[in-house]
Amino acid sequence: MRHRSHALAAALALSCATLQAATPAKPATPEADATVLRETANALFAPVPATIETVRGQAITAAQVELGKSLWFEPRLSRSHVISCNTCHNVATGGADNVPTSIGHGWQKGPRNSPTVLNAVLNVAQFWDGRAADLKEQAKGPVQASVEMNNTPARVEATLRSIPGYVDAFTRAFPGEREPVNFENMARALEAFETTLVTPDSRFDRFLAGADSLDATELRGLSLFVDKGCSACHSGANIGGQAYYPFGVVERPGAQVLPAGDKGRFAVTQTASDEYVFRAAPLRNVALTAPYFHSGQVWDLRQAVAIMGSSQLGHELDASEVEAITRFLGTLSGRQPQVANPVLPASTSSTPRPE
Ligand code: HEC
Ligand code: HEC
Incomplete structure (x- = not known):
């Protein structure tokens, strides 16, 4: 009896050693694996993360997110009044445009593929080459890029200031500022909205x-x-x-x-x-x-x-x-953001016309 169990133990030890050599340091069951x-x-x-509360140490407010959402879908940020951020970063299609390289102002083809905006807040810097430090800096780029929205900061400010609904929304989002409707705050609001686009x-x-x-x-x-x-x-x-x-x-x-x-x-x-x-x-x-x-x-x-x-x-x-x-x-596809299409405030007689 003793002899047999000895032999068994030796055989077991041997087979274990063989197993270990074949799969080093890996446990034997799929559960343990x-x-x-x-x-x-x-x-x-x-x-x-399910939510992002701050950017650069500053709290993001609900009023900023709300304004940013309007701006995200706002075609009047473009010179043509037909292109919005959502055109190339459609939140209904994974935050991208699903074409090889983006189509912008005057049907021009840009040089690069549109990266998703979903979870972009988690990136160390923005763009394929990281040339923008954060989402705020990034947001100023496409509005001005000639192959994207082809607009100017002055024209964007004139457009937004001509629309009372936006003047109110900027005032709510950036309380206490003398002239809250400006290009910088447009970028801040877009960034605030983009922090909600996590999956x-x-x-x-x-x-x-x-x-x-x-x-x-x-x-x-x-x-x-x-x-x-x-x-x-x-x-x-x-x-x-x-x-x-x-x-x-x-x-x-x-x-x-x-x-x-x-x-x-x-x-x-x-x-x-x-x-x-x-x-x-x-x-x-x-x-x-x-x-x-x-x-x-x-x-x-x-x-x-x-x-x-x-x-x-x-x-x-x-x-x-x-x-x-x-x-x-x-398995990396997460819960997609549910974004209700905002109703945008109407233009007035002083709103610059599309070009
Ligand atoms: C040495 C760093 C490095 C390693 C290792 C690496 N990648 Fe990449 N990966 C990159 C870079 C840089 C890009 C962007 C390439 C470009 O310019 O389009 C990229 C892009 C990708 C993309 C395209 C994503 C998109 O949205 O277009 C996929 C998918 C990908 N990698 C998967 C993998 C997989 C799978 C492996 C392992 C087999 C891997 N990568 C190994 C650096 C790396
Ligand atoms: C005409 C298409 C187009 C429009 C309109 C557009 N984008 Fe983009 N976006 C791109 C492309 C293409 C890139 C990549 C460019 C590069 O890396 O050089 C990009 C990059 C980005 C990135 C960087 C993501 C990352 O992972 O690096 C963010 C964020 C972004 N866009 C936000 C916006 C916002 C905000 C707007 C509206 C103000 C906007 N985009 C309008 C095409 C567009």
Whole structure:
């Protein structure tokens, strides 16, 4: 009896050693695997907060959010009176426009794909090249860009001041200011509204919190996302949007995906090492925001994942790895903001006419 149990113990020890060698430091059951993976994931990522209370240390008020919402849908911020922020960042379609590169004033095509505004408040800086420090600074750009809304601060102020409903709304949003209707406050109000465009409660966030909300393929995808090194660049609450890297660390993708003319962050810093450097794209809601990359040339998320493997990691992911990672990325779609279409105050005889 003693002899037999000895033999059994020895055999068990042997098979355990073999198992351990094959799968080092991994617990044996799927449940235990998920627990370890959840701990790893919580160390690398964070859930999207349900609400954002402040920007740059200042409280956001309900009056600012309300005004910002009107401005977000306000086509009269554009010279043509037909283009609003929502034209290119449609909150009904993942906060993006789902075309390769945006169409702006006079049907002009811009140079880059429209990134989602959902959770943009969580990014370290705004734009594919991070050239705007925050949402307030960012909001002044598209209004003036000739290929976007093609307007001027003076014309925007004249427009808003000609509409009594806006004068009231700015006064409520920025109480105590002598001339509250100004371009700077337009940007502040837009920023306040954009802080409400967050998408909490994704299946991935529920997994982080302890729920069994991911299936086996999605768990494998998460595991691959971490083990292959995607999370080295795509981490934090927005699964990216935190730092800048060359597009093509190991191997530059073809000129269609990475057009030679757009050198990314080089235009911001004028530093040679920043050529073709871009912000690691935030991957929240990425399943909703095709086409992909700053060029908007890739429609299939699987293809975008495969390109990342070869360009950033020097690794040809096989079809089942690409599928699993793509399925994992699908779990990053959160609760979409429910935005009621605002009724905008009417123009008056002194409102500048569309051009
Ligand atoms: C004609 C289309 C168009 C319009 C109109 C437009 N945008 Fe954009 N938006 C873009 C494109 C394209 C980019 C990326 C440009 C770049 O990176 O150089 C962008 C970038 C952004 C970003 C940065 C997001 C990120 O992840 O970096 C925010 C925020 C944003 N826009 C907000 C706004 C606001 C607010 C308005 C209205 C005042 C607006 N946009 C109007 C096309 C548009
Ligand atoms: C060295 C840093 C780095 C690594 C590693 C990396 N990425 Fe990226 N990722 C980026 C950058 C930078 C971009 C933006 C590229 C551009 O300019 O369009 C990006 C863009 C993306 C996009 C496009 C998102 C969009 O909205 O257009 C996806 C999807 C993506 N990455 C997934 C992955 C996956 C999956 C992996 C692992 C296989 C990975 N990335 C590894 C830096 C990285």
